[in-house]
Amino acid sequence: MEGVDEVLEKRKAGVIMQNIVLIGFMGTGKTAIGRIVARMLNYHFVDTDQMVEEATNLTINQLFRKHGEIRFRSEEALVVKKLAGRERLVIATGGGLVLNPENVKLLKQKGIFVLLTADPKVVLERVSRKNTRPLLAKGKNMETIMSLFKDRSRFYAEYAEFTVDTSHISLEESAEKIVQIVKEQKEQANN
Ligand code: S3P
16 A cells, blocks of 8 residues: 555655644644634645534534544544545544654645644643643643653654744734745745
8 A cells, every 4th residue: 555655756756735734632722723724825724623522413522422543533533534635635634643654654745744832831821721621631740641652652753744832922923934834835836
């Protein structure tokens, strides 16, 4: 089966990337920043969690509670399949979407992967404002965050093509950085 490397080779060989895929841990700003990037580039904004909620008619919390994480991951993968052929999208992904290599492969075909990061303290402060994240239901604390992050960081590092640290800049500033990256990529592709 074709892997992520082969897909990237093909993309380099001439397929111009049409989507911007925001990956990264919970609380790094994927959704809020993604909306702004989409507005700035006149792209369509989609959020995989929101699509899962619409497809199942359940909130992410309800889905985890009623059917468990495995079902959530399969709904998430179905959403990715639906998005795979589309273009001119800014896609905010759920923090665990990149754990499934098939999701990565499908989205890399047309998408540039931008990793958003934030200091763990900042993540904790941001996620503490909401109760929408079942993986943090047992404890919104540094220990839970660090332990999840430890399992995830190698995936983020492996798939990221660009990284923006959102810890100490505004949503608009993060969005501008992403738009700049995309512009530079397009210029390079045209030269
Ligand atoms: C998850 C992150 C959430 C959501 C779900 C699982 C994860 O999305 O997909 O609660 O595994 O990290 P955000 O990253 O948008 O919070």
